[in-house]
Amino acid sequence: NAGVTQTPKFRVLKTGQSMTLLCAQDMNHEYMYWYRQDPGMGLRLIHYSVGEGTTAKGEVPDGYNVSRLKKQNFLLGLESAAPSQTSVYFCASSPGLVTEAFFGQGTRLTVV
Amino acid sequence: KQEVTQIPAALSVPEGENLVLNCSFTDSAIYNLQWFRQDPGKGLTSLLLIQSSQREQTSGRLNASLDKSSGRSTLYIAASQPGDSATYLCAVSNDYKLSFGAGTTVTVRA
Numbered sequence: 001n002a003g004v005t006q007t008p009k010f011r012v013l014k015t016g017q018s019m020t021l022l023c024a025q026d027m028n029h030e031y032m033y034w035y036r037q038d039p040g041m042g043l044r045l046i047h048y049s050v051g052e053g054t055t056a057k058g059e060v061p062d063g064y065n066v067s068r069l070k071k072q073n074f075l076l077g078l079e080s081a082a083p084s085q086t087s088v089y090f091c092a093s094s095p096g097l098v099t100e101a102f103f104g105q106g107t108r109l110t111v112v
Numbered sequence: 113k114q115e116v117t118q119i120p121a122a123l124s125v126p127e128g129e130n131l132v133l134n135c136s137f138t139d140s141a142i143y144n145l146q147w148f149r150q151d152p153g154k155g156l157t158s159l160l161l162i163q164s165s166q167r168e169q170t171s172g173r174l175n176a177s178l179d180k181s182s183g184r185s186t187l188y189i190a191a192s193q194p195g196d197s198a199t200y201l202c203a204v205s206n207d208y209k210l211s212f213g214a215g216t217t218v219t220v221r222a
Binding site for chain 1: 116144146148154155156157161201203205208209211212213214215
């Protein structure tokens with residue numbers, strides 16, 4: 001069972017470059033989430049999706065875009081990376097609101 | 113907006129001592145509360161899930177309580193071991209998302 005898989009695991013970007021982070025889940029979950037984790041701040045929600053074709057903004061959506069074209073995949077895009085986007089990014093999925101959430105192993109992104 | 117607080121931010125105990133980790137939240141209209149463990153440089157591993165209608169949940173040496181009306185949860189780890197050293201995060205589910213505390217970093221000294 002793969003669970004939630006994030007690609008890539010590590011990435012270094014130059015300021016202004018773009019990239020896409022891929023999250024894939026094989027559990028047929030409806031809900032998917034993108035979080036960022038910064039030291040001392042806990043996890044903050046960037047965007048989330050409650051089903052295929054839907055997306056919604058979380059707490060810190062600026063500078064990011066997302067797409068959920070297929071139920072199993074949730075993509076996070078950075079159009080023009082900034083040093084403030086240096087962080088560890090986590091994807092998560094869950095069957096619904098009252099059920100357990102499962103997390104990927106994270107993507108460590110550095111913007112120089 | 114849901115605010116989740118975990119106190120203390122860090123804790124160091126000798127092996128064998130019981131651990132008590134606290135989590136508080138401001139909006140009691142939650143669906144559930146989940147405790148996670150995070151090892152350095154790793155992802156989050158789910159430890160316990162407590163539904164809003166439950167008062168506690170147990171798994172092995174771990175026991176979590178939930179007092180929704182007062183906005184508090186406590187994670188107890190009995191007879192701590194060096195392998196319990198990690199950061200423990202609590203998260204509450206409401207309004208279609210999970211809101212996290214900043215975590216408690218635990219060190220168990222051998």
